[in-house]
Amino acid sequence: xxxxxxxxxxxxxxxxxxxxxxxxxxxxxxxxxxxxxxxxxxxxxxxxxxxxxxxxxxxxxxxxxxxxxxxxxxxxxxxxxxxxxxxxxxxxxxxxxxxxxxxxxxxxxxxxxxxxxxxxxxxxxxxxxxxxxxxxxxxxxxxxxx
Amino acid sequence: xxxxxxxxxxxxxxxxxxxxxxxxxxxxxxxxxxxxxxxxxxxxxxxxxxxxxxxxxxxxxxxxxxxxxxxxxxxxxxxxxxxxxxxxxxxxxxxxxxxxxxxxxxxxxxxxxxxxxxxxxxxxxxxxxxxxxxx
Numbered sequence: 001x002x003x004x005x006x007x008x009x010x011x012x013x014x015x016x017x018x019x020x021x022x023x024x025x026x027x028x029x030x031x032x033x034x035x036x037x038x039x040x041x042x043x044x045x046x047x048x049x050x051x052x053x054x055x056x057x058x059x060x061x062x063x064x065x066x067x068x069x070x071x072x073x074x075x076x077x078x079x080x081x082x083x084x085x086x087x088x089x090x091x092x093x094x095x096x097x098x099x100x101x102x103x104x105x106x107x108x109x110x111x112x113x114x115x116x117x118x119x120x121x122x123x124x125x126x127x128x129x130x131x132x133x134x135x136x137x138x139x140x141x142x143x144x145x146x
Numbered sequence: 147x148x149x150x151x152x153x154x155x156x157x158x159x160x161x162x163x164x165x166x167x168x169x170x171x172x173x174x175x176x177x178x179x180x181x182x183x184x185x186x187x188x189x190x191x192x193x194x195x196x197x198x199x200x201x202x203x204x205x206x207x208x209x210x211x212x213x214x215x216x217x218x219x220x221x222x223x224x225x226x227x228x229x230x231x232x233x234x235x236x237x238x239x240x241x242x243x244x245x246x247x248x249x250x251x252x253x254x255x256x257x258x259x260x261x262x263x264x265x266x267x268x269x270x271x272x273x274x275x276x277x278x279x280x281x
Contacts, residue, residue, distance in 0.1 A: 041266035045217075055212045062213075080212050087213070090205030106199070108167020111231030114204060118223040121211055
């Protein structure tokens with residue numbers, strides 16, 4: 001039985017390094033707007049095909065969130081805004097697990113929920129490319145007042 | 147049976163804790179008809195040591211799909227769902243196999259992302275250099 005159990009390997013040094021890296025990344029993201037500066041790479045899919053993927057606009061949305069503009073962030077990528085608390089919780093739990101050997105209370109999601117989430121992400125990616133109202137509002141920034 | 151992680155009370159037949167999802171035992175998979183007597187399986191009721199679980203890497207899958215623009219995150223999400231599905235069915239070995247696949251796709255996603263950033267920096271540098279050359 002032992003070979004299939006995952007014993008968490010504690011790597012506080014790695015977590016510290018990643019924290020510093022992530023901090024630098026967030027600072028850069030606060031200072032430079034991905035929409036106007038060339039500091040951040042564009043989405044390769046959009047660059048080559050002009051299509052939006054489910055993640056298009058998430059970097060710009062994060063930039064807006066770092067400036068407290070929830071509305072603009074929502075307009076750029078609602079899926080990313082919705083999933084951010086979940087991702088933050090998971091990453092915090094993972095970091096605590098590595099640092100003190102115990103994470104946050106484990107959320108066990110039924111497999112159906114995870115499948116539904118996967119389907120929702122794919123459908124979101126398709127819908128935001130449709131040039132049909134109201135789906136076109138899902139394109140990054142379509143809801144932004146210009 | 148009480149969950150060794152969160153202390154919640156669970157039915158003795160539960161494979162994972164209903165409260166926190168910790169595996170409780172390797173038991174008879176559900177779906178066996180009560181009327182039909184199956185071949186007697188030794189229900190050992192192995193309690194996994196505290197702190198052990200089968201990770202599904204869902205957070206990293208979402209991170210790479212929605213926050214890094216990488217389609218390789220989709221198979222990672224599919225395998226994450228498989229991990230929890232197999233845990234629900236009591237198939238720990240199957241969950242572990244799916245977990246390994248989820249992990250692999252997260253790394254592929256991460257690698258492709260890094261390579262993309264590398265190419266972008268390279269192109270930017272070439273652009274800057276040729277831009278200087280033209281002046």
